[in-house]
Amino acid sequence: MQLDLILQFLRKLRHNNNRAWFEKHKQQYLDAKHVFEDFLEAFHKELLQFDESLAALNPRKQAFRIYRDVRFSRDKRPYKENMGAAFSRNGKMDQEAGYYIHLEPGNCFVAGGLYMPDAVNLARVRQEIDYNGEMLMRILSNKSFKKYFKSLDEIDRLKTTPKGYPSDHPYIELLRNKSFVVSHAFSNEEVVRYGFVKKAARVCEAMKPFNDFLNTAIDAQ
Numbered sequence: 001m002q003l004d005l006i007l008q009f010l011r012k013l014r015h016n017n018n019r020a021w022f023e024k025h026k027q028q029y030l031d032a033k034h035v036f037e038d039f040l041e042a043f044h045k046e047l048l049q050f051d052e053s054l055a056a057l058n059p060r061k062q063a064f065r066i067y068r069d070v071r072f073s074r075d076k077r078p079y080k081e082n083m084g085a086a087f088s089r090n091g092k093m094d095q096e097a098g099y100y101i102h103l104e105p106g107n108c109f110v111a112g113g114l115y116m117p118d119a120v121n122l123a124r125v126r127q128e129i130d131y132n133g134e135m136l137m138r139i140l141s142n143k144s145f146k147k148y149f150k151s152l153d154e155i156d157r158l159k160t161t162p163k164g165y166p167s168d169h170p171y172i173e174l175l176r177n178k179s180f181v182v183s184h185a186f187s188n189e190e191v192v193r194y195g196f197v198k199k200a201a202r203v204c205e206a207m208k209p210f211n212d213f214l215n216t217a218i219d220a221q
Helices: 003-015 019-024 026-047 119-141 188-192 196-219
Strands: 083-088 098-103 108-114 180-186
Touching: 003 026, 003 098, 003 188, 019 026, 026 083, 026 098, 026 196, 098 196, 108 188, 108 196, 119 196, 180 188, 180 196, 188 196
Parallel strands: none
Antiparallel strands: 083 098, 098 108, 108 180
């Protein structure tokens, strides 16, 4: 699988992020896109080895579009300089936990969890932590999990105490999160090396109990 074609194209795009260049090199983009979709198909097969909830997904449709929405952005570059895809029970991690893969020269990673949940789902996750925080702590300290993730990514966190919880709550540091995300980085060399698809899937497998905890919280009524 020629993942190096993806990184090569994205390097060129980084220095030529304009419509004229892109249209002139459209076939290179389509070739890279095809390679990425082939990879996603193989990746999906690996994910199904441990997560059957993804069985209904079409892996070739899980990639995000390369075209940026610049209508309300100061950054007017028309194209994303990465290729990414998400897999979750109902699609692309919209208000549910799942797996995300990101290919970008110098910034390749696998991530997962729940990013920017709405107020209702955030409240549900915090309630689950309040009730079953010990279970989440066991997941986060599990040897298989720690092999790939040190802790939750420190993004989107409250500096104060979330409303309704005491400042001395035993899981206050978890409760301060507004997103619940973990990630594991790969070098460019690892990505283009044979067997990367299995390595990426093993990271996701270690992440699955974390995703299950979050989805159990979201499913609670």
